[in-house]
Amino acid sequence: MPELRSARAYGEGALVVCARELGAYFDSPIAYICAAVFLALSGTTFMNTFFLDGVVDMGPYFEVLPFLLIPFLPALSMRTWAEERAQHTFELLLTLPLRPSQLVLGKYLAALGFYLVVLAGSLPIPLMLCWLGDPDLGLILANYLGAASLGGLFLAFGVFVSCLTRNQIVAFVLAALLGFLFVFSGHEQVIEVLDGLSPSWQAGTWLAETVSALPHYQALGRGVVALADLAYFALLSAFFLWANEQVLRRGKY
Amino acid sequence: MISALSLTRYYGALKAVDAVSFTVERGEIVGFVGPNGAGKSTVLKMLSTFLLPTSGQILIDGLDAAVEPLEVRRRIGYLSGDTPLYLDMRVDGFLRFVGRARGLRGAELANHFERTVATCGLQGVLEQRVGQCSTGFRQRIGLASALIHDPPILLLDEPTHGFDPLQVMAFRQLLRQLSRQRAVLFSTHIIADVEAASDRVLIIHQGRLLAQGRLPALAASIGKPQAGLEEIFAHLVQTGAETAHA
Numbered sequence: 038m039p040e041l042r043s044a045r046a047y048g049e050g051a052l053v054v055c056a057r058e059l060g061a062y063f064d065s066p067i068a069y070i071c072a073a074v075f076l077a078l079s080g081t082t083f084m085n086t087f088f089l090d091g092v093v094d095m096g097p098y099f100e101v102l103p104f105l106l107i108p109f110l111p112a113l114s115m116r117t118w119a120e121e122r123a124q125h126t127f128e129l130l131l132t133l134p135l136r137p138s139q140l141v142l143g144k145y146l147a148a149l150g151f152y153l154v155v156l157a158g159s160l161p162i163p164l165m166l167c168w169l170g171d172p173d174l175g176l177i178l179a180n181y182l183g184a185a186s187l188g189g190l191f192l193a194f195g196v197f198v199s200c201l202t203r204n205q206i207v208a209f210v211l212a213a214l215l216g217f218l219f220v221f222s223g224h225e226q227v228i229e230v231l232d233g234l235s236p237s238w239q240a241g242t243w244l245a246e247t248v249s250a251l252p253h254y255q256a257l258g259r260g261v262v263a264l265a266d267l268a269y270f271a272l273l274s275a276f277f278l279w280a281n282e283q284v285l286r287r288g289k290y
Numbered sequence: 291m292i293s294a295l296s297l298t299r300y301y302g303a304l305k306a307v308d309a310v311s312f313t314v315e316r317g318e319i320v321g322f323v324g325p326n327g328a329g330k331s332t333v334l335k336m337l338s339t340f341l342l343p344t345s346g347q348i349l350i351d352g353l354d355a356a357v358e359p360l361e362v363r364r365r366i367g368y369l370s371g372d373t374p375l376y377l378d379m380r381v382d383g384f385l386r387f388v389g390r391a392r393g394l395r396g397a398e399l400a401n402h403f404e405r406t407v408a409t410c411g412l413q414g415v416l417e418q419r420v421g422q423c424s425t426g427f428r429q430r431i432g433l434a435s436a437l438i439h440d441p442p443i444l445l446l447d448e449p450t451h452g453f454d455p456l457q458v459m460a461f462r463q464l465l466r467q468l469s470r471q472r473a474v475l476f477s478t479h480i481i482a483d484v485e486a487a488s489d490r491v492l493i494i495h496q497g498r499l500l501a502q503g504r505l506p507a508l509a510a511s512i513g514k515p516q517a518g519l520e521e522i523f524a525h526l527v528q529t530g531a532e533t534a535h536a
Contacts (some may be wrong), residue, residue: 046393053390057376064378125372129435132338132370133391134363 050135054143055059055150058117062151064235068113078288083162091247093170095163099180099258103220103251106191111152111212113251114195115205117144118281122203137285141196141278148192151206183257186270190250193277200284291316291443291473293339297346299332306332308497309346316442321488322477323523329497330477331371334447337475340366350443364392367436371447371477373428375435377421379437381412382422385434392439402438409464411436425452437468442467446476450483462487481520493523500526514515 062068067153083098090097121127130140166172195212202208221227222244243254250273253266292314300308301460310511314320319392335341339359350362358432376384385406389399399528407413410430415423429452449465450458465474465487478484484491486499493501493509501508501522509517512525 049394053387057387059381060383061376061378124377125370126374126376128335128340128370129374129388130370132340132363132366132368133388134360134393135391147535171356203355 047136047139050139051142051146054130054135054140055146058144058147059150061173062113062147065116067116067149071109072151072156072158075105075155076158079105079159080162083219093166093172094170095166095177095180095283096258098159098162099184101238102184103187103254106188106278107216107220110152110188110191111195111198111209111216114148114212115199115208117148117196118200119203119205119208123205131285131288137282138278140285141281145192145196145278145281149189150194152188152192153185155186156181172286179260180258182262183254184272186257186267187250187254190219190270190277191214193274196280197277197284200281219250221251223249225257291351292475293347293349294337295332295347297333297336297339297343297348298331299336300344306497307336307343310499311346311496312492312496312499314443314475316471317469319469319476319488320489320490320492321484322475322492323479323481323484323519324477324494325479328494330479330494331447332497333494334445334475334477335370337445338366338370339363340368340370358530364439365441366443367439368440368445369432369436369447369449372396372449373432373451373453375428375431376421377419379384379420380416381418381420381423381431382416384431385412385438388435389438394439401438405440406434406438407490408516409437411460424484426454426457429453439472442472444472444474444476446474448478449476450480452480459485481518481523485519491519493526 060259079098079102082101083095086097108216111169118127121130131137163172163174163177166177167174191212194215195208199208201211222241228241228245231237231244234240250270253269256263256266291457292312294310295311297307297310298305310329312320312332322333324330332341336343337355339355339362340355341363348362355362355366376387378410380485381389382403385403386399389402394402409417410433411433412427412430415427417529420428429449433446433449436446450461453461462483465476468474468488475482476488485505490504491502492499492501493508499510503511505522506515508519508522509515513523514521514525517525
């Protein structure tokens with residue numbers, strides 16, 4: 038059973054880091070401000086559409102969500118490593134008997150956990166819809182799965198980018214730019230423009246089909262929970278976490 | 291317990307540490323002295339496994355630091371020169387976090403926590419945030435974080451930075467007490483700290499180890515048996531002499 042013991046020790050190490058990070062989020066006024074602005078914006082945008090259309094459907098909430106996540110999630114992830122470097126606690130972490138992957142995983146899970154708590158702040162909306170009518174709960178659940186997956190991807194590259202700099206603003210801007218690329222490369226109008234600029238090799242369509250997160254998110258939003266879409270988010274997130282671990286390892290040289 | 295074998299470290303084109311070799315045994319306090327920028331911190335960062343040497347080998351308790359870094363880190367208590375602390379955490383929360391990250395749990399963590407808090411005199415600030423503590427207390431918190439797992443090897447980079455004279459004296463006593471069962475290597479540019487607290491001295495300048503040994507032997511090696519460390523250091527730097535293993 039030594040493998041089991043070492044797997045348990047590995048998990049415990051990552052959880053110790055995760056718990057500290059979660060504590061730091063719940064202790065940070067910036068995190069609360071970002072969460073409040075995010076919930077207020079997403080909630081009021083939805084309620085506006087809801088009162089205009091009068092349809093018991095949560096679809097409009099999730100349509101706007103990717104665009105709101107572009108600034109919100111980088112604001113959460115920007116501090117993860119950049120702050121450690123600025124406060125010199127980077128050296129403390131990297132001389133603890135923990136693997137770089139445990140540190141990355143712990144920080145990532147904490148950011149994801151905080152995001153999911155904030156996302157849970159939108160639960161009064163489906164409760165309200167259930168009270169007013171008979172919404173498709175399966176569809177709402179699939180949409181929440183899409184929101185969690187997309188957020189997971191945003192945070193994976195946000196945490197990675199934060200490891201490249203000691204400046205939180207730089208980390209925020211780089212992560213927001215990546216988020217912009219992953220979302221807008223799947224936007225219909227952007228695809229049309231890019232295809233129009235390069236009719237021979239259809240750059241817009243190619244980008245949307247290969248890089249963009251939006252088509253995968255939208256597929257989940259239609260209630261189609263396909264393995265390919267979930268694998269896209271899982272593999273791409275895992276890639277950024279692996280890249281983050283490599284940066285930590287290379288930093289010793 | 292600590293063996294540094296021909297350690298060399300480059301930062302880009304700059305050679306920060308040049309073929310430095312020494313050993314530190316259990317029960318010994320070794321002072322690592324040199325001016326700012328001499329390479330003391332870089333050597334300690336390599337010993338702590340934070341940095342890899344460009345060439346050379348580090349053996350900690352017989353373990354190769356490049357091959358078994360996790361096992362090496364378990365045996366080391368390291369206080370970096372920047373005193374890395376989470377300023378937004380409470381002192382007790384911070385020390386428990388470091389203890390847990392070092393694998394301590396339950397009653398074992400509680401025992402180590404109590405002992406370390408008593409050793410470092412932190413009883414009065416446990417419920418304060420680290421950021422609210424004075425520089426001297428922050429240094430003590432950093433020392434406590436290096437001691438909480440009761441390591442057999444202590445690496446301390448500028449440990450008396452921010453201490454008032456009374457705290458410096460208390461620290462020297464603490465160091466003596468801690469060294470009974472440990473190998474202690476501490477760096478400083480304060481000559482008095484080394485003279486008062488260490489059994490043996492390593493003198494480094496511009497990345498090169500100029501001399502190592504006990505003070506009387508070093509003084510004799512430069513032909514001035516009554517010389518203090520300051521005079522020895524000035525002589526070695528001026529002559530560029532390399533009095534290895536005095």
